[in-house]
Amino acid sequence: MGDFLDDCTGSVFGPPGCFTCALPGTTMASTDRPFHVSTTGEPMNARRRTVLTAGAAGAAALVTGCGSSGDEGGGGDASGTPTASDTASPGTSPDASPGGEELAATSDIPVGGGTIFKERKVVVTQPEEGEFKAFSAVCTHAQCLVSTVSDGTINCPCHGSKFSITDAAVEASPATRPLPAEQITVSGGAIRLG
Numbered sequence: 517m518g519d520f521l522d523d524c525t526g527s528v529f530g531p532p533g534c535f536t537c538a539l540p541g542t543t544m545a546s547t548d549r550p551f552h553v554s555t556t557g558e559p560m561n562a563r564r565r566t567v568l569t570a571g572a573a574g575a576a577a578l579v580t581g582c583g584s585s586g587d588e589g590g591g592g593d594a595s596g597t598p599t600a601s602d603t604a605s606p607g608t609s610p611d612a613s614p615g616g617e618e619l620a621a622t623s624d625i626p627v628g629g630g631t632i633f634k635e636r637k638v639v640v641t642q643p644e645e646g647e648f649k650a651f652s653a654v655c656t657h658a659q660c661l662v663s664t665v666s667d668g669t670i671n672c673p674c675h676g677s678k679f680s681i682t683d684a685a686v687e688a689s690p691a692t693r694p695l696p697a698e699q700i701t702v703s704g705g706a707i708r709l710g
Contacts, residue, residue, distance in 0.1 A: 616701055616710030622648065623705070630665035630681055637661065638698050639670055640707055641681035648707060650698035651684040657691035670695065 619640060625631050625648065630641035632653050639653045639662060651670065653662050660674035669678040669687050677691035684695035701708045 616708035651695040
């Protein structure tokens with residue numbers, strides 16, 4: 517193989533499979549791995565370039581995923597009325613009891629609608645008078661928090677997915693899976709998580 521490379525040295529148009537390098541008097545056979553010169557003048561191999569490109573793409577995805585496209589405030593419902601989480605005093609949380617953490621009074625959940633508790637990542641709905649359901653408030657498509665409950669659906673602001681207030685079934689894509697159910701207890705006019 518040394519003779520083959522010797523034949524390439526100094527040749528601008530060397531034998532097939534040879535080409536001259538950027539530096540005078542050096543050549544490279546086509547079987548050698550190509551390299552790129554970095555801004556510092558040092559060779560950058562393909563593996564390093566791939567790792568750096570993947571790292572940059574990952575960082576860009578992380579920054580994009582951390583972006584916000586909606587209200588960062590407390591929970592709310594489609595009517596704009598405050599929820600239990602909106603009315604709690606700063607530095608306090610809703611009352612906890614042996615049956616679970618109290619989310620709201622049953623009268624706070626509109627019939628045919630629902631209320632989102634963003635800090636608890638749960639949405640409570642009342643599809644019919646006296647029937648209460650609870651679901652995760654995290655969209656199954658891209659893990660955004662749902663933002664509103666209106667017209668019989670729980671709505672995600674990120675890509676437009678909609679879920680039924682009755683069973684959290686997908687009403688509009690791109691989500692393909694329903695919201696997971698959450699366990700609640702309704703007793704004495706209070707809705708408790710757990």
